[in-house]
Amino acid sequence: MSQQTINYQQLAADLNAIKAATWQQVGTADAQYIRRLIRWQRGAEILGRITLMLGFFSLWWLLPGMLLLAWAKIVDNMEIGHNVLHGQYDWMNDPLINSQTYEWDIAADAGSWRRIHNHEHHTYTNIIGKDRDFGYGLLRMSDDLAWRPKNRWQFITYLNLSLLFEWGVAYHELAAERVFKGRKKANRTSALSDDALKRMFFSKAARQLFKDYVFFPLLAGPLFVPVLLANLGANLIRNLWTSTIIFCGHFTEDVQTFHADDCANESQGQWYHRQMLGSSNLTGSRWFHLMTGHLSCQIEHHLFPDIPARRYPAMAAQVEAVANKHGIPYNSGSFWTQYRAVLQRLWRYSWPDKAVKEPSQPSA
Amino acid sequence: MSRSLSAKSMSSWLSQALTNQRRWGDYLAPFRPWWQPQKSANLHGTRVVSVRAESDRVHTYVLQPDRRWPGFVAGQHVAVQVELNGRLYWRTFSLSQAPSHWQQTGLIELTIQTQPQGTVTPQLPTLLTAGSRLRITPAHGRFTAPKTTAKALMIAGGSGITPIRSMLQQWVHQNPTHDITLLYYNAGREPLFKAEWSALEQSMPHFRAVMIDTETSGLIQPQQLLSHCPDLSQREVFMCGPAGMMQAAHEQLLGLGLDPAQLHQESFGQAAVIPANAGHDGEPVSVHFSQSNKSINSTGSHTLLQLAEQADTLPNSGCRAGICHQCKCRKTKGLVYNTLTQQHSDTGPEDIQLCVSIPLGPVSLEL
Numbered sequence: 010m011s012q013q014t015i016n017y018q019q020l021a022a023d024l025n026a027i028k029a030a031t032w033q034q035v036g037t038a039d040a041q042y043i044r045r046l047i048r049w050q051r052g053a054e055i056l057g058r059i060t061l062m063l064g065f066f067s068l069w070w071l072l073p074g075m076l077l078l079a080w081a082k083i084v085d086n087m088e089i090g091h092n093v094l095h096g097q098y099d100w101m102n103d104p105l106i107n108s109q110t111y112e113w114d115i116a117a118d119a120g121s122w123r124r125i126h127n128h129e130h131h132t133y134t135n136i137i138g139k140d141r142d143f144g145y146g147l148l149r150m151s152d153d154l155a156w157r158p159k160n161r162w163q164f165i166t167y168l169n170l171s172l173l174f175e176w177g178v179a180y181h182e183l184a185a186e187r188v189f190k191g192r193k194k195a196n197r198t199s200a201l202s203d204d205a206l207k208r209m210f211f212s213k214a215a216r217q218l219f220k221d222y223v224f225f226p227l228l229a230g231p232l233f234v235p236v237l238l239a240n241l242g243a244n245l246i247r248n249l250w251t252s253t254i255i256f257c258g259h260f261t262e263d264v265q266t267f268h269a270d271d272c273a274n275e276s277q278g279q280w281y282h283r284q285m286l287g288s289s290n291l292t293g294s295r296w297f298h299l300m301t302g303h304l305s306c307q308i309e310h311h312l313f314p315d316i317p318a319r320r321y322p323a324m325a326a327q328v329e330a331v332a333n334k335h336g337i338p339y340n341s342g343s344f345w346t347q348y349r350a351v352l353q354r355l356w357r358y359s360w361p362d363k364a365v366k367e368p369s370q371p372s373a
Numbered sequence: 374m375s376r377s378l379s380a381k382s383m384s385s386w387l388s389q390a391l392t393n394q395r396r397w398g399d400y401l402a403p404f405r406p407w408w409q410p411q412k413s414a415n416l417h418g419t420r421v422v423s424v425r426a427e428s429d430r431v432h433t434y435v436l437q438p439d440r441r442w443p444g445f446v447a448g449q450h451v452a453v454q455v456e457l458n459g460r461l462y463w464r465t466f467s468l469s470q471a472p473s474h475w476q477q478t479g480l481i482e483l484t485i486q487t488q489p490q491g492t493v494t495p496q497l498p499t500l501l502t503a504g505s506r507l508r509i510t511p512a513h514g515r516f517t518a519p520k521t522t523a524k525a526l527m528i529a530g531g532s533g534i535t536p537i538r539s540m541l542q543q544w545v546h547q548n549p550t551h552d553i554t555l556l557y558y559n560a561g562r563e564p565l566f567k568a569e570w571s572a573l574e575q576s577m578p579h580f581r582a583v584m585i586d587t588e589t590s591g592l593i594q595p596q597q598l599l600s601h602c603p604d605l606s607q608r609e610v611f612m613c614g615p616a617g618m619m620q621a622a623h624e625q626l627l628g629l630g631l632d633p634a635q636l637h638q639e640s641f642g643q644a645a646v647i648p649a650n651a652g653h654d655g656e657p658v659s660v661h662f663s664q665s666n667k668s669i670n671s672t673g674s675h676t677l678l679q680l681a682e683q684a685d686t687l688p689n690s691g692c693r694a695g696i697c698h699q700c701k702c703r704k705t706k707g708l709v710y711n712t713l714t715q716q717h718s719d720t721g722p723e724d725i726q727l728c729v730s731i732p733l734g735p736v737s738l739e740l
Contacts, residue, residue, distance in 0.1 A: 032714075035459070036458035036459045036460075037456075037458050038459070039459055040456070040459030040460070041459070044403055047403045048403045048404060051400065051401075051403065051404075096698040096701065099698075099701070099724055100459075100460055101459055101460050101461060102460055102461040102462070102723050102724075103461055105399055105402055105403075107724065108698055108701065108724075109701055109703075109724060112389070112393040113393060114393055123698070124689065127698055132694075216386075216389055216390035216393075217390075219390050220390050220391050224390070224391065315698065
């Protein structure tokens with residue numbers, strides 16, 4: 010195993026140097042970028058809602074309206090919401106672009122999501138049993154979990170999860186099994202009661218449903234059903250896109266998993282190492298990176314979750330050089346290559362471990 | 374929806390449902406110029422009309438606040454918001470001219486001394502030139518001139534003269550016969566507004582201005598106070614200056630038999646010396662939690678998260694290593710050291726991660 014030969018102290022020093030050099034550059038350009046992007050996103054959202062109303066003249070208007078709205082939702086969720094909620098722009102000291110106050114256009118309420126995601130998923134990345142994002146409790150994505158007959162249909166489960174992703178995330182990040190079924194985690198301190206969490210979940214969900222499926226359709230009067238369907242379409246497009254990007258970041262073929270005792274009392278260098286093994290990158294154009302909220306640079310995001318994400322592509326080359334220096338695999342590829350790897354992994358773990366090795370199995 | 378039908382809460386619910394913002398204005402705020410805040414923010418857009426150099430390190434900025442700005446009482450201050458390298462900073466400065474001047478011209482003045490070690494003030498002369506914009510709050514502060522004509526002693530140190538200049542300019546119009554003694558302390562520097570003091574002595578027969586250079590006459594001391602103002606115990610005392618000087622003056626005046634009710638003061642700057650790195654073993658520092666109204670003293674290098682937990686203020690916490698931002702909390706004032714970034718914080722309001730922050734002086738948290 011290469012783990013034995015890695016100089017963790019040196020690894021931490023190398024990555025901390027990249028981090029410090031990047032923080033030195035963060036400033037006016039980043040503040041202008043996020044403010045400009047918020048203007049574009051809100052502009053697209055308003056224009057999208059107006060374009061849907063043009064359906065009075067021709068139903069063809071519903072298509073560009075739906076796409077504009079989907080774009081606005083994706084950018085709000087990925088490049089703005091996700092990154093602001095990580096605290097990447099808190100240094101601006103701007104109360105409207107702040108991880109503690111930002112709310113996004115998605116079913117999960119920002120506060121609950123931030124509390125669980127940043128803590129469990131980013132601290133305990135890919136540790137089986139601690140990072141509940143690994144498979145979302147629905148999918149078997151590694152042989153750490155014993156095969157069960159229901160895994161045979163997990164490809165279909167995956168498609169459903171992708172389409173309904175925002176609701177899956179909202180329910181899951183709420184730590185629903187804790188809140189609704191009363192299972193407690195010992196290591197967690199929270200000032201919030203389960204009732205408060207439930208109230209936040211339902212009130213956010215109600216607001217989202219009201220907006221897309223009651224208010225704007227009613228505003229369209231006779232176009233109630235077409236506008237409702239276009240809003241539904243925009244939400245589904247967003248769900249598919251976000252779920253696909255996120256699966257490409259953590260569930261490609263070579264991404265590794267960990268056990269709690271591997272990681273007890275780990276040093277910063279070991280934590281960095283685990284983040285690099287537990288993530289994979291997508292290559293693409295500037296626009297592609299923006300649309301993924303720079304989760305296309307999942308490795309850099311996991312190493313430096315609170316650096317403004319637009320800095321990740323520039324950091325990626327340096328991180329890859331550090332990975333090569335220390336002999337750590339750096340998992341990067343085009344969208345289609347990585348997505349195929351996700352589907353292969355999904356397929357592989359649909360079946361009992363030995364079955365996949367038999368040549369007769371259609372192992373995709 | 375049945376729990377509240379008031380128009381305001383309906384509007385707020387609708388704004389949250391449709392825009393995910395508590396206020397409609399917040400959704401459209403990014404489309405405004407940054408210096409022109411929406412009404413609900415209780416901030417005011419302000420234009421720099423001109424800049425006057427008072428000395429090599431003191432500048433007076435003549436500003437025109439928007440029409441909604443509510444005015445002030447002599448002695449009050451405003452907080453100013455400026456953007457430096459993408460980050461918003463708040464700094465508080467006293468208004469240095471009379472309210473009547475604002476009523477007549479719509480202009481206010483801020484006289485600001487460059488702090489050589491400061492983050493913001495060294496940038497201001499290049500950042501704020503005629504025509505540039507900034508945001509200010511309404512005026513605040515209880516260090517104000519009373520309406521009575523009781524005899525007064527004014528003690529100023531360095532740029533602490535600014536609110537006192539505002540009071541004097543107000544009095545020269547309202548009550549030129551007012552009996553006032555000004556003791557103005559400077560450490561080896563020319564007094565600010567030097568020409569104005571002799572002009573004031575001309576127009577106010579009972580006004581005396583004494584300039585004291587602490588490098589030749591020594592720091593403030595009781596005998597010196599008495600020699601310049603023998604009847605000081607019969608006067609209302611207004612004083613403004615660096616925290617250390619104010620503390621000394623306060624103790625000395627009480628020692629001379631003045632009643633605490635006679636003393637009105639304002640101080641600025643850090644009283645304590647800032648340690649170069651984290652973990653101080655000296656004086657305990659107090660941490661105040663404003664929402665739970667609790668305080669705790671810290672000696673040694675405990676993090677604010679540990680202190681908040683000791684004080685039983687129920688902070689949120691997660692990774693306890695600065696990764697998850699779950700414990701992030703608003704600091705309203707005070708200096709902290711971030712063990713992760715190895716940086717000192719700003720002294721003003723901002724959000725900090727409790728689990729990696731160590732207080733270096735008195736700190737107030739919204740917790």
